Structure formats: C-alpha cells, structure tokens
Amino acid sequence: MDHYQLAQRIRAFRKLKGYTQTELAEEIGVSIAIIGAIERGTRKADPRLIRRIAEALGVEEEEMTSAPERR
Template identity: 50%
Template sequence: MEAEIWGRRIRAYRKLKGYTQEGLAKTLGVSVSVLGEVERGNRMPSDRMVRDIARTLNLTMEELSPRKA
C-alpha cells in the first residue's frame, strides 16, 4: 500500500513538472522499467531515489513524501 502511494505521488509530480518516464529515468540513472515499477507501486523507492527525484523535480522531501495520517 505504501509503495502504491509513493508511486502515485512520484508519477503525478513527474507529469506536473513535464518529465517523461524516459527523461526522468535517464536523469536519475535508472532504467525506465525500474521507474515504471516504482510508479505502479510494485517497488518501493529507495531513500536515495526519493532524494534524487525530489532534487530533480525541484521539490522538498516533505512535498514528495506521502502525508502521514
């Protein structure tokens, strides 16, 4: 469940910032299949990946991370 929430947020912000999966994956140095798995919620992003995504999309970690209830 948590991986799905991360994936939806990463996908939404990626699209909002105008990145394709291919473009973001290349910038992050990961394969498109890895990024796709993260966005579909099949893989939990590593702390490093989350940090790199936030930096690339010009977001803070707090903006990218799912809100805790």
C-alpha cells in the same frame, strides 16, 4: 505513507514537471523499468532514490513523501 501512495505522488509530480518516465530515468541515472515499477507501486524506492527523484523534479523530499493534510 505506503509505497502505492508514494508511487502516485511521484507520477503526479513527474507529470507536473512535464517529464516522461524516460526523461526522469535519464535525469537520475536509472532504467525506465525502475521508474515504471516505482510508479506502478510494484517496486519500493529506497530513500536515496526518493531523494534523487525529488531533486530532479524540483520538489522537497518531505513534500513528496508526506501525506496530504485533510481538511
């Protein structure tokens, strides 16, 4: 999965959880600028940050990083 697709999934999971970018940033201890850049796809998130985002959003890391199955 490329980082643009990951960005879209992070945004979708964040919105499903009802978090703003600011709330997510505070939850995981990064700046809102980092969350914004990740969600725009202009910054690649390292695996540790992806793990922290997944935990904060209550989803499995694999669910966030794996491409949806096509039927």
